Amino acid sequence: MLIVLILLVVGGIWQNIMLKREANLFLQRGDIYRVNSHDIHMYGVGEGKPTIVFVAGSGTPSAFTDFYFLQSELQQYARSVSYDHAGYGWSERTNIPRTIDTVVEELHELLQTAKEASPYLLVGHSLAALEVIHYAQKYPNEVKGILLLDGGSPEFYAKKNLEISSYLINRVTAGLRVTGVARALGNIGLLLPFAGENIRYKGLPNKIKEIDIAMYYNHLGDNSNVNSIRTMNENAQLVIDGGYLKDIPLHIVSSDSGGNWEKVQQQLLHWSNESHQETIANSKHYIHWSNKEAVLTKILNMLN
Template sequence: MKELKEGISKRKLRIKRVITTIIIMLLIGTIWQRIMVEKETNILLSHGEVFDINNHNMYIHSTGSGRNTVVFVAGSGTPSSFTDFYRLQRELHPYARTVSFDNAGFGWNEKTDIPRTIDVLSEELHELLEKSGQSSPYILVGHSLASLEVIRFAQKYPTEVKGIVLLDGGSPEFYANDSEIKSYILNRFSAGLRVTGIARALGNLSIKLPLLGENLRNNELPSDIKKIDTAMYYKYLGNTSNLKYIKNINENAREVIKNGPLNNIPLVIISSDSGQSWEKTQKELLNWSNYSSQKTLYNSSHYIHWTNTDYIVEKIKELIA
């Protein structure tokens, strides 16, 4: 009996030591993360112009020239559109004017308490394009959840839109029923990895997490842009501001559905091979325009503009022409 009690006592002691060690490591990681974010502020010098949009600052990065303007809209939670669309903007530079921007709370943009409804997002983008001197017609390129933003923009300003390209974006019907709780949990899990320094520690071990395409994007960027991308990733992974977008997913999708199809605005749907249920969602998008096409690219990923860049550049060039 005495030996049994001693064994139980030793096991409890070992468990306490393990828990204490984990807590200490997480505290150290948290402090390290805060110090590094402050240090990396010097890396995050803004690229582009800033404008006061709807009572908060928004940055826009533009390059190239031409009669058409290609507008890139980042997916939910993407830390920086500047780095995420850097390669596409560079490839399209000789053919058109291209712009990228971030919504409130990401990139170099200020946070805002204004609700992130689909109409607010569309109106802010329209105001940003006008104030920054961009000229229509626009070719809208939306990744992931940004499919709702670009479709709603085309519904509100149809004469200013020449065409739409969706990069593995879901259909409004899909997002109208998608689980906001699932997105919330993923966001909070990602935030935990960031705040405790776990994501940074993994990065220092050359393990790039696939949560926001960092494992694809970071390796393909020039060294100076890579530093910005890394700093943005460690600053915004699981960003709390994204919760304001997540809470409106279903409502925003229903608003898009309520306003109906795009009629004759061309719609190019480029999809990843993410299973039959996702393929069904991609086929649903075909009904959103009288001139629509859909292509599933095999051996691709959700950040399809990094695994299949050349194909996407060619499809955008077709719309430009």
């Protein structure tokens, strides 16, 4: 027991030393904007309309690396932007509660401040389904369409037990991060799936890999995500209360997780009169990495 304790203490010291070193190695890609009294990082490439707005899922360490492949491939066809939620990537932490209204208003202000022209094609992964649906509820005239990447339905996220299990996963992964265990596992090639790292890291160029892995070791199980998790049920209910999207096109790309997840994906079909759902075989939750070419094709089809 004493040996384990010593190893964890040493691992924690190693983790802190490496975080300070990595912070000085990788300068931000993109721009920083002051929104709602804190700094938010945004990365944009390409030209044309509609502007594709990528929104990362819960706990994703860096939107820049998470959507790097899609933004690189799409820049010859359209303008695309991605941004880091508060406390992740190069965005500043904030104590402002992460209610869905606040998060959506911050995204709206960010797009306006950065002069990113509408209409927008909103692409949301996982829990970001709530964010992009609510954005369309609040600003329907700015939204050309929505693409969900293995997102859950508002009805799914309104369940109390999901909030509890998400919180427990966050705390466990936070423990692996601060004790240096996650970094030690990574050094022997075992990257955890909770942030998609075990899939995404392998597909990135070497220089981007360095940024991605540093963000992973910095933000895995970050406390900033706890605020989003604690308001998950309330946020989902607010989206439900906001009503359906009427004729805004809604495309749902789903992983083949089977079971209850299929029912969740079918629930999403009722959120728009112009909806379409497709399950991609042999896919993972981070579907834009496990099946990146298929997702790229779906986005190009929506642009056309």
